[in-house]
Amino acid sequence: MSISLSPDRPPIDPYPLSPYVTWAGNRNRDPILQVFKEIFPKSGHVLELASGGGGHINYFAPHFPQLQFQPSDYDVDVFEPIKQKRADQGSSNVADPIKIDLTAPETWPDPKGRLYDVIFVVNLFQVAPVNIADGIAQVAARVLTKDGFVAIYGPFKVDGKHTTESNEAFDKEILAAKVPEWGLKDVRDLEKAANKHGIALKKIIDMPVNNFILVFGRA
């Protein structure tokens, strides 16, 4: 979701069903899939947070027929589009979406229920408050299996600095919208939030167009 010189980029709009989010998803889904093919387990359960229109989970699921995928979002208006994409794709390993609001513990999955081998989230932090990291860490602490991991994709600052000029320009562009919680977040702030809940940053994977996949697991 970081800035591109691509002339076909629609205007920035974080609404999950916007042309911009669809465009960004179409651009990043194959590079993410390549990494997931390397790091996903052979079988088990995968939870996506902030699924939006369901473009990623429905694109990935057919590549992992031995895994069961659970989409989620806090915005229940995206549930029908997620189900529609599942029907279009004919995926039998994508469950009905569930409501998880990362700021509302009463919506978080029950640790006595299903545990997840993987939790992933794409392009949330640049349009959410940094304390969302606390919610993700607490959900992970509740429902991640012992050897499970959390994969967080997006553009981030590292140690207070932008990693590239293009990410700095992208950050300026979203900050110009003057929505208080928008803007690139710092990997170290995510790490601090995770550490409070027994979750640790294990790996930073460089992705195209100056994005990252941050991999967290139990400390």
Ligand SMILES: C[S@@+](CC[C@H](N)C(=O)[O-])C[C@H]1O[C@@H](n2cnc3c(N)ncnc32)[C@H](O)[C@@H]1O
């Ligand atoms: C920019 S969209 C990205 C959607 C999708 N992951 C993608 O990459 O296409 C951000 C998503 O985060 C969701 N979201 C924002 N705040 C959230 C929260 N507190 N809890 C759960 N989801 C949230 C929004 O509803 C939206 O679907």
